[in-house]
Amino acid sequence: MEAVVSTQSTWKQWYQRRVHGGRHKLVFCETMTPDMKPLKGFNNRADAKAIFDQKLETVPWFGIEQEYTLFEPDGVRPIGFPETGLPAAQGQYYCSVGTGNAFGRMVADCHYNACMYAGLTLSGTNAEVMPGQWEYQVGPVEGIDSPDQLWLSRYIMERVCEMFGVRVSWDPKPKAGDWNGAGCHCNFSTKAMREDGGYAHIEAACKKLGEKHKELIAVYGEGNADRLTGAHETASIDTFSYDVANRGCSIRIPREAARDGKGYLEDRRPASNMDPYLVTSRLFATVEGIKWPEEQ
DSSP states (O other), X not given: OOOEEEEEEEEEOGGGTTXXXXXXXXXEEEEEOTTSOBOTTTOOHHHHHHHHHTTGGGOOEEEEEEEEEEEOTTSSSBTTSOSSSOOSOTTSSTTOOSTTTOOOHHHHHHHHHHHHHHTOOEEEEEEOSSTTEEEEEEEEEETTHHHHHHHHHHHHHHHHHHHHTOEEEOOSSOSOSSSOOOBEEEEEEOHHHHSTTTHHHHHHHHHHXXXXXXXXXXXXXXXXXXXXXXXXXXXXXXXXXXXXXXXXXXXXXXHHHHHHTOOOEEEOXXXXXXXXXXXXXXXXXXXXXXXXXXXX
């Protein structure tokens, strides 16, 4: 069966901005069947949008922290790792500067600039705990626009890595051993959480997310058990917990949210390879009491 593409949005294309007056665009599409139904197994966007559309008045915001690891062209050795043996133990690489500490900054910066030129809402980037590991943050963005922008940012990263002759890995445990995994933490809030008295809504959301821990883990990415071990700033995949300013919990409530009595929560469980349409929509549906498509 031939798939049909349905245009959803267009974005500025950075790598041909000097050609033809910068008129080239990135065209973001959904995959559909010939009778214009979402292509099952490939298109999770349609279900996600249907979930968000049920409660637009709640104004859900997402800030997604996308971690990734850069590898040499062979796809075996992360950049910053020697050809034989191992680099110095992790600790000096996080948010680092300087040769011998930060590996791949040109890629991270080029990607950030390309996303900003395209029109995406990026709010930061930083070197991560393992050599060659980085993160960028997409958001805050509302509703369906959040997974759309994350998906497009991954495409741009793949293109940037082509230019530099390196590979990007979205694997949640790209290197076995005493090295941090890679996640895709999802910061989330609704209008009620951001307003005065919102802390009660944040705690209520945490409790609801805990009640569906197993179901959410099932859609939070493949290979996540190798990452969510209870070590390396993670909670165990088998248990649910939430706390203020605790990076070893399933969900972290920022200290400023507890102080101000309003704000957002950070779900630290999603893996770096997660499907953003599944994660954002199921998180939102769970908090708002909306049935998942699988439950209908």
